[in-house]
Amino acid sequence: xxxxxxxxxxxxxxxxxxxxxxxxxxxxxxxxxxxxxxxxxxxxxxxxxxxxxxxxxxxxxxxxxxxxxxxxxxxxxxxxxxxxxxxxxxxxxxxxxxxxxxxxxxxxxxxxxxxxxxxxxxxxxxxxxxxxxxxxxxxxxxxxxxxxxxxxxxxxxxxxxxxxxxxxxxxxxxxxxxxxxxxxxxxxxxxxxxxxxxxxxxxxxxxxxxxxxxxxxxxxxxxxxxxxxxxxxxxxxxxxxxxxxxxxxxxxxxxxxxxxxxxxxxxxxxxxxxxxxxxxxxxxxxxxxxxxxxxxxxxxxxxxxxxxxxxxxxxxxxxxxxxxxxxxxxxxxxxxxxxxxxxxxxxxxxxxxxxxxxxxxxxxxxxxxxxxxxxxxxxxxxxxxxxxxxxxxxxxxxxxxxxxxxxxxxxxxxxxxxxxxxxxxxxxxxxxxxxxxxxxxxxxxxxxxxxxxxxxxxxxxxxxxxxxxxxxxxxxxxxxxxxxxxxxxxxxxxxxxxxxxxxxxxxxxxxxxxxxxxxxxxxxxxxxxxxxxxxxxxxxxxxxxxxxxxxxxxxxxxxxxxxxxxxxxxxxxxxxxxxxxxxxxxx
Amino acid sequence: xxxxxxxxxxxxxxxxxxxxxxxxxxxxxxxxxxxxxxxxxxxxxxxxxxxxxxxxxxxxxxxxxxxxxxxxxxxxxxxxxxxxxxxxxxxxxxxxxxxxxxxxxxxxxxxxxxxxxxxxxxxxxxxxxxxxxxxxxxxxxxxxxxxxxxxxxxxxxxxxxxxxxxxxxxxxxxxxxxxxxxxxxxxxxxxxxxxxxxxxxxxxxxxxxxxxxxxxxxxxxxxxxxxxxxxxxxxxxxxxxxxxxxxxxxxxxxxxxxxxxxxxxxxxxxxxxxxxxxxxxxxxxxxxxxxxxxxxxxxxxxxxxxxxxxxxxxxxxxxxxxxxxxxxxxxxxxxxxxxxxxxxxxxxxxx
Numbered sequence: 001x002x003x004x005x006x007x008x009x010x011x012x013x014x015x016x017x018x019x020x021x022x023x024x025x026x027x028x029x030x031x032x033x034x035x036x037x038x039x040x041x042x043x044x045x046x047x048x049x050x051x052x053x054x055x056x057x058x059x060x061x062x063x064x065x066x067x068x069x070x071x072x073x074x075x076x077x078x079x080x081x082x083x084x085x086x087x088x089x090x091x092x093x094x095x096x097x098x099x100x101x102x103x104x105x106x107x108x109x110x111x112x113x114x115x116x117x118x119x120x121x122x123x124x125x126x127x128x129x130x131x132x133x134x135x136x137x138x139x140x141x142x143x144x145x146x147x148x149x150x151x152x153x154x155x156x157x158x159x160x161x162x163x164x165x166x167x168x169x170x171x172x173x174x175x176x177x178x179x180x181x182x183x184x185x186x187x188x189x190x191x192x193x194x195x196x197x198x199x200x201x202x203x204x205x206x207x208x209x210x211x212x213x214x215x216x217x218x219x220x221x222x223x224x225x226x227x228x229x230x231x232x233x234x235x236x237x238x239x240x241x242x243x244x245x246x247x248x249x250x251x252x253x254x255x256x257x258x259x260x261x262x263x264x265x266x267x268x269x270x271x272x273x274x275x276x277x278x279x280x281x282x283x284x285x286x287x288x289x290x291x292x293x294x295x296x297x298x299x300x301x302x303x304x305x306x307x308x309x310x311x312x313x314x315x316x317x318x319x320x321x322x323x324x325x326x327x328x329x330x331x332x333x334x335x336x337x338x339x340x341x342x343x344x345x346x347x348x349x350x351x352x353x354x355x356x357x358x359x360x361x362x363x364x365x366x367x368x369x370x371x372x373x374x375x376x377x378x379x380x381x382x383x384x385x386x387x388x389x390x391x392x393x394x395x396x397x398x399x400x401x402x403x404x405x406x407x408x409x410x411x412x413x414x415x416x417x418x419x420x421x422x423x424x425x426x427x428x429x430x431x432x433x434x435x436x437x438x439x440x441x442x443x444x445x446x447x448x449x450x451x452x453x454x455x456x457x458x459x460x461x462x463x464x465x466x467x468x469x470x471x472x473x474x475x476x477x478x479x480x481x482x483x484x485x486x487x488x489x490x491x492x493x494x495x496x497x498x499x500x501x502x503x504x505x506x507x508x509x510x511x512x513x514x515x516x517x518x519x520x521x522x523x524x525x526x527x528x529x530x531x532x533x534x535x536x537x538x539x540x541x542x543x544x545x546x547x548x549x550x551x552x553x554x555x556x557x558x559x560x561x562x563x564x565x566x567x568x569x570x571x572x573x574x575x576x577x578x579x580x581x582x583x584x585x586x587x
Numbered sequence: 588x589x590x591x592x593x594x595x596x597x598x599x600x601x602x603x604x605x606x607x608x609x610x611x612x613x614x615x616x617x618x619x620x621x622x623x624x625x626x627x628x629x630x631x632x633x634x635x636x637x638x639x640x641x642x643x644x645x646x647x648x649x650x651x652x653x654x655x656x657x658x659x660x661x662x663x664x665x666x667x668x669x670x671x672x673x674x675x676x677x678x679x680x681x682x683x684x685x686x687x688x689x690x691x692x693x694x695x696x697x698x699x700x701x702x703x704x705x706x707x708x709x710x711x712x713x714x715x716x717x718x719x720x721x722x723x724x725x726x727x728x729x730x731x732x733x734x735x736x737x738x739x740x741x742x743x744x745x746x747x748x749x750x751x752x753x754x755x756x757x758x759x760x761x762x763x764x765x766x767x768x769x770x771x772x773x774x775x776x777x778x779x780x781x782x783x784x785x786x787x788x789x790x791x792x793x794x795x796x797x798x799x800x801x802x803x804x805x806x807x808x809x810x811x812x813x814x815x816x817x818x819x820x821x822x823x824x825x826x827x828x829x830x831x832x833x834x835x836x837x838x839x840x841x842x843x844x845x846x847x848x849x850x851x852x853x854x855x856x857x858x859x860x861x862x863x864x865x866x867x868x869x870x871x872x873x874x875x876x877x878x879x880x881x882x883x884x885x886x887x888x889x890x891x892x893x894x895x896x897x898x899x900x901x902x903x904x905x906x907x908x909x910x911x912x913x914x915x916x917x918x919x920x921x922x923x924x925x926x927x928x929x930x931x932x933x934x935x936x937x938x
Contacts, residue, residue, distance in 0.1 A: 055744055057751065102921060105928040109630055109743045113880060114924055116632070116873065117917040128910045241751055248748060280763060289759025292752035299749050300737045 005315040014166050021155035029154040031270060033226065036161035039262035040219040042246040043165075043172055043255065044212030049244070050252030050305075051176065052208045053188030054108050057240045058099075058115030059216045061122040064235025065092045066217030067224035071141045072131055074225075081144045081225050088221045089214055096213030097206065104205040111209070119237045126232035137231025144225045157226045164222065165259070168215060171452040173255045178451035178460060179437075179444050184208055185427060186438060192389065193425045197502065198413035198442035207448055238288060245295050251307025253429075260307055265291065319480040321433075321468055324461025328443045331416050331503050333535065334400060336366035340506055340537055341386070346395035346405075348378075348385050355381040357561040358395070363506070368528065368538045370548040370569075373558035374581060379541045380422065382558070383510055386539070387419050388412040400505070414442050418499035419508035422541075424491045428484025432476055432494055435483045436467035439501030463501075470500040474527055489520030493527065506537050513544040525551050549573070557581070593903055600785040602902045608791040608860065609874075610898020611798035612853045614891040616875025617882070618805060619849040624884045625822035626842040627835075628743050629735050632750045635872020636757035637850025639865055640723050642858035643761070644851075646770030648715040653706045655764030656722040661695050663729045668692075670733060698722075712773060720851055727847025728840045730757075735843075736836060754869060761865030769867065772858030794856045801852065802891065805845075818842060874901065874916060881923050893923070 049055040069091045070084040103111045127135045143152035186194040191201040250261020276286040341363040348356040356378040384390045388409035446456030474497045557565045623631040647654035668691030675684035776789035809815040821828040821838040881893025904915040
């Protein structure tokens, strides 16, 4: 396998790290050992914060759960640290699972708040529980041995820490460049997009949180057996906050940022903690407030952290598609003219407001159906009900004979319905290819474990191939361009390509022409006709009469939440009630 | 520890009264937290620092010393003025930039003169309270200007990280300006009041009454005044409020001013019963938070009730399991969150 230039740089970095014990005095080795341990925790925060868009102030507490579990078991039962590592990971995982399962159903800010409270609770628990040695802690924690050699000298322990970190950084990087990693990144923009492409966002958020906790537990295990003693102090809330600072300053979006941040913050603290009290003529922790100022300035000036600035001078990641002959499976499509979607008396009421009231129509395979109506007619609400974002108050929706009225949008996505959004919901910092691959989430299967170890490369190549194919189909050539650099018209086309990668039996377009210029509208109309020619079934909600009249086979007109009329564009243009709704009584 | 002892008629009322007194203060804080979150989306973790600053400022004035808060205010004022001046200059408003700097200079000189003159005189308690508010309340709008206003388009998450950072900065400044020792502030009322079986200290009664009056005042402010309605409108719909001519920045200033005022007053109310040091406000603020979370960070009355519950729980826990007090109080958040996640429908968030 050919390695990219970035991979070579990473290998060179770790090679230098491996050589440092021959060059540096013990003091710096201990310090750098701590950097490695902290970087493990920061790595978890990269997944949680920069990637998945949540955060935790309680990672130090998780580190403590890992450290105490391992230390107590070793001291009480004389177990080997390798056995207690397993216990540390399991116990921390269970704590994180409970915490995550409770908070992750709610809006993103409840998790960090809960972790503040939980971090404090665990801190006092470490200090008061009968078996933790109180606030003085536990001493005599045995060192880790490898092949009969105790890793208790600074350089041996340093090698262990950085070997573990290198391994974790590698699997994390693998994860980020996989189907699961892309879905995690999608969490950052809210749950609607990810769910609409079949991601179970709740499960994925819990998994992400669990991974970050396990990394912290691993760090805690290393810490306990490296130091030989533990007390509650390094697992308190302020350390938890400092871990987050590492991720923020380094750059919470990437693996490199975690290591950079952990290094910077740890070395800065080492330099400042003697200097500041001297400057101020007063004892106390003044480093933390300085970090606070640093973080606020970072958030205001360079919110993505320092890594993206450093990344500019690094060689760009490779821009070639992965080779591979595997192709994604293709859904069997219903025969042209067969009934695909059927609405029977569908209603959606918000309290007393009847946004949609008793609407029925059906859509046949191979057809383009337009859903139109004046502002406030209930089109978008109906669209959300069909796509599963909102449950209907009454009525039934069937897709290929299956009742989907009570299905969540991710279940509907798995049945072959794909959609675009009225307000473009792309991931601007991802490439066109990455965005489009998001659409194929349900067609691939690799989960967290296979992604971590990159055992899913042939499937990933097939996904890339499918995405590139659909991008070409809609006329977007430069697949490695960032989505954020496209003009609005092309972003809407990219959303259509993303939906097409799902290999949909039914494509739902929510006002695809909104905000487009005339030329862009013409291109859109041409694309829709082309897709129809290739047998794609489309339901389109639109304001733009010209566009709709030119592309659709049939129209359903809504007004005040009810179906006003249904027919071909010509029939609708002649329809007296429609003319009245649009033009007023005078027409 | 025998749990039955809790319900001993000699002990139960004492603990309940204690819990209600602290709970009333937590309730005030929880209201301020809900207010700031609703208007600005900032989860204002640093609210507790105003509690410490309020109590410590009054304690300095009691000793006839110029409070360290003065230097804190002057420093923040200088930085705010420079930042605001630069942003005015960038918009081509040279004259306004000059005005900002001049008025900051004027205010600074005025404050300095006032405090160095009045502090050694050991004025009557109500006047000292006014001076305390004069020093602590401006910290609210200034922290908003320096920290959150430049981030007002950022996600809730970024704002939360900024709020946590601000907490660390303010608590570090508190250490630098007040030192590490704790201080107790004077009670507003002396003596004991007997209500049936219950002995209540007059200070507790004052605390509960003042909290209740402040809550009513807040209610009238939000319900009856234009400024209050503007805040509510901003909380419901930022864009809509802006389109109706309500400036979200001004709403931010108002809510942070209120938060600082409520925080400082809370510090004065809780100061006589609990010695406060530079870092003890944080835990007090967090207890207000647990209350606010009971109300889902949106409901004022539920938040206040939740905070009262926290006060009671803490009081009973500190009697029975004093070492586990904090674990119990902060552990409460889990069942609360579980209950909320099961009862409230998930709302989509737009980042």
